Amino acid sequence: MILVLDGLRLPHILKRLTCVDLRFRLEGARNFRGGNMLAWQLLLSSLHPWTTLGFEGYTLRSPSSLLPGRTAAVAALCKLLMVLPLFLLLAVSIAPASATFQLVSADELTMTSEPMAPGAPAILLFHQVDRDDNGRTSHEDNYFRVKILTEDGRKYANVEIPFSKQGGGITGIRARTIKPDGTIVNFDGKVFEKTIVKAKGVRYLAKTFTLPDIQVGGIIEYYYTEDLRSIPFSSPTGS
Incomplete structure (x- = not known):
C-alpha cells in the first residue's frame, strides 16, 4: 500500500x-x-x-x-x-477490511451456474467478517457478495439483516448491484426496520432494504457493522 x-x-x-x-x-x-x-x-x-x-x-x-x-x-x-x-x-x-467493495472478476460476471450446486437460484461468492473487541463495545463488519443465477434468485435482492435490540444494532449499511455487463448501480434507497419476534424481555428486529436493477447473471454486494453490546446475566434464582 x-x-x-x-x-x-x-x-x-x-x-x-x-x-x-x-x-x-x-x-x-x-x-x-x-x-x-x-x-x-x-x-x-x-x-x-x-x-x-x-x-x-x-x-x-x-x-x-x-x-x-x-x-x-x-x-x-x-x-x-x-x-x-x-x-x-x-x-x-483501524479501517476494516470491508471498508470498500472488492473488485469483481470476469469469471464471476460470466458465471451461469455452479457445478457443485446445480440448479441453485443464487450462490454466495464471498463472505467476510472482521471483529473488533478493542473499543468500549465490540463490533463486527460483515461483507456479502451474492451471484444471481436464475429468475428465482432475484428474491435475494431483498436483504434482511436480523439483530437483537438488547444485544446491539446495525449501522453503516452500504450496498450495490453489479449488472452482467459490469455496470455498477449503488444503493441509495431507504433502509427499514421491522420486528421479527417480540416476547417478554426479548425483541428481535431486522434491517431490510431492496437493491435496485437486479438481473439474472448480476451480483449484489452489501456490508454493514453490527454493534455487540454486553447483555447482563441473571441467574434463575435472581441472585
Whole structure:
C-alpha cells in the first residue's frame, strides 16, 4: 500500500523532513512549544517546500542550515518524525477490511451456474467478517457478495439483516448491484426496520432494504457493522 499526501508519496515526504536541516532555516523557536509549532510547519511545507508560512509569530524560511541555538525545534521535529509513521499505520489499521467493495472478476460476471450446486437460484461468492473487541463495545463488519443465477434468485435482492435490540444494532449499511455487463448501480434507497419476534424481555428486529436493477447473471454486494453490546446475566434464582 502506498500512502499519498497531496500527490507526493509518503517516503518522499519523510525524506524531505529528515533532510530539513540542509534545506530550511528555523527562526523563532524559543522553547519546546515553539519547536512543536515549527515542526508542524515543516510537515505542511513539505508538500509545497518553497512556500514561507507563518504560525503564531514563528516563520519558516529557506534555504540555508539551522541556526545555532535552535535545538528545541530540531528535537520537536525528531519527535514528530518518530510518531508520524506510527500514526499513519494506525489510521490504516483501524479501517476494516470491508471498508470498500472488492473488485469483481470476469469469471464471476460470466458465471451461469455452479457445478457443485446445480440448479441453485443464487450462490454466495464471498463472505467476510472482521471483529473488533478493542473499543468500549465490540463490533463486527460483515461483507456479502451474492451471484444471481436464475429468475428465482432475484428474491435475494431483498436483504434482511436480523439483530437483537438488547444485544446491539446495525449501522453503516452500504450496498450495490453489479449488472452482467459490469455496470455498477449503488444503493441509495431507504433502509427499514421491522420486528421479527417480540416476547417478554426479548425483541428481535431486522434491517431490510431492496437493491435496485437486479438481473439474472448480476451480483449484489452489501456490508454493514453490527454493534455487540454486553447483555447482563441473571441467574434463575435472581441472585
